[in-house]
Amino acid sequence: MDKPILYHIPVCPFSQRLEILLALKGMTDSVRFSVVDITKPRDPALLAKTRGTTALPVLELPDGRILKESLVILNYFDEVLGEPVARADPYERAVERMLIQKEGAFTMAGYIMVMNQDPDQTGPMRDKLLGLYADLDDFLRWQNPDGTFLFDRVGLAEAVFTPMFKRFWFLDYYEDFDLPDTADYARVKRWRDACIAHEATQQVSKEEIVKLYYDYALGAGNGALPTGRSVSSFAFTPDWRDRPWPPRDKYGPAASDADLGLVPA
Numbered sequence: 085m086d087k088p089i090l091y092h093i094p095v096c097p098f099s100q101r102l103e104i105l106l107a108l109k110g111m112t113d114s115v116r117f118s119v120v121d122i123t124k125p126r127d128p129a130l131l132a133k134t135r136g137t138t139a140l141p142v143l144e145l146p147d148g149r150i151l152k153e154s155l156v157i158l159n160y161f162d163e164v165l166g167e168p169v170a171r172a173d174p175y176e177r178a179v180e181r182m183l184i185q186k187e188g189a190f191t192m193a194g195y196i197m198v199m200n201q202d203p204d205q206t207g208p209m210r211d212k213l214l215g216l217y218a219d220l221d222d223f224l225r226w227q228n229p230d231g232t233f234l235f236d237r238v239g240l241a242e243a244v245f246t247p248m249f250k251r252f253w254f255l256d257y258y259e260d261f262d263l264p265d266t267a268d269y270a271r272v273k274r275w276r277d278a279c280i281a282h283e284a285t286q287q288v289s290k291e292e293i294v295k296l297y298y299d300y301a302l303g304a305g306n307g308a309l310p311t312g313r314s315v316s317s318f319a320f321t322p323d324w325r326d327r328p329w330p331p332r333d334k335y336g337p338a339a340s341d342a343d344l345g346l347v348p349a
Contacts, residue, residue, distance in 0.1 A: 087116045090157075091130060092141040094119055095296050095318070097191075097247030098154035099141045100287050104243040105158055107284035109166040122307035123316040155184070158243065170240050183223055183234060183241045190216045191248050197261075198254050201303045203335050210261060217263060221272035229271065232278045246279040251297070253290045258301040258334045291324070295344075298330040302338055310338060315346040322346065 092099035106112045120130070126138050133150055134142050143151040143160070151157050162168050171177040193216055197209040228234060234241045255261040263269040263276075279285060298317040302310040307318050317330075327345030331337075341347045 086146060087114060088146060089116045089118050089144040090141050091118045091120050091133075091144070093122055093318075095288060095292060096140060097251050100247040100250075100285075101154055101243045102141060102157055102161060103287050104246060104285050105161055105169060105240070106165070107287075108169050108238060108243070109161075111165050114165055115161075121320060123319055124307075155244070158240065162240065169238075169243070171235065176235060179227060180234065180239060180241050183220075183227075184244050186216075186220060186223070187244050187248065190220070190245075194248065194252050194255060195300070195305075198258060198297070198300050199303050199305060201335075206259065210259070213255075213261070214264075214269075217272050218268055220275075221269055224271045224275055232274055234275075238279070238282055238284065242279050242282070242285075245276075246282070246285045247288075249276045249280055250285070250288055250290075251293060253293045254297045254301065257290075257294045257332055291329070295324045295327055295330060298339070298344065301330075301334040312338070313341055315341045315344075317344060317346070319346060 090099070090102065092102075102115075103112070106115060120126070120140055122140075130142075131138070133144060134152065135150075137152065139152065141154055141157060143157045145151070151160055159170075162170050171180050190213075193209070193213045197206075197213060200206065200209055224231075224234065233239065252261070263273050296318055299305070299308065299310055299313075304310045307316050309316055322345055328343075330344060331339055342349045
């Protein structure tokens with residue numbers, strides 16, 4: 085094995101942050117990607133490598149050593165492959181890490197919202213996510229009020245947050261969520277939109293996210309099947325490009341496998 089192997093789910097945001105970093109470095113070909121189908125039980129050989137854990141991505145080095153956790157792998161890639169993307173100045177690097185620390189709560193709020201099945205909870209969940217966006221806005225105005233990114237270019241913080249900005253397309257679609265067009269969110273909106281548009285972050289599309297994450301909108305995550313269904317929306321076939329768009333009303337009648345183009349009508 086002459087290259088590290090990254091075991092990953094193609095549409096996974098935690099995998100995409102690594103793809104973004106490699107794209108920024110111009111070193112995508114330095115890693116071999118091995119796709120894992122989350123709709124099926126994990127391969128025992130892979131479980132042996134990960135010591136029984138199923139979370140992805142997982143990196144296998146050429147000598148067989150294993151690294152887990154996307155942020156760990158992100159920092160490892162940045163240190164060993166090409167020129168670092170992380171800030172060179174120690175203070176700026178610490179600021180970058182401060183912003184990255186905010187990603188966990190932000191991601192959790194968005195995923196909880198899309199998976200919510202109680203319409204009465206939509207308002208409080210929307211307010212929670214807007215509060216987290218406002219916190220990001222405040223941080224960006226503190227560090228770089230007139231800029232676009234955290235600093236002068238796309239860096240590690242952008243690699244970490246951009247996959248979540250793109251996954252939250254499922255909130256645009258299934259929850260009719262977007263940031264208010266007010267001064268309170270102008271800075272974070274500028275950051276979000278520039279991250280989404282950057283050439284190094286184009287690994288996924290809105291159509292792909294909306295179609296593959298339909299089961300999340302029904303409360304079934306990580307390849308689990310919603311009641312009455314036999315094929316996951318994360319299935320590799322039929323290809324997502326050949327499927328119809330799912331219904332936007334997640335609280336209405338659920339689409340069948342045939343409605344979603346997962347089996348012949």
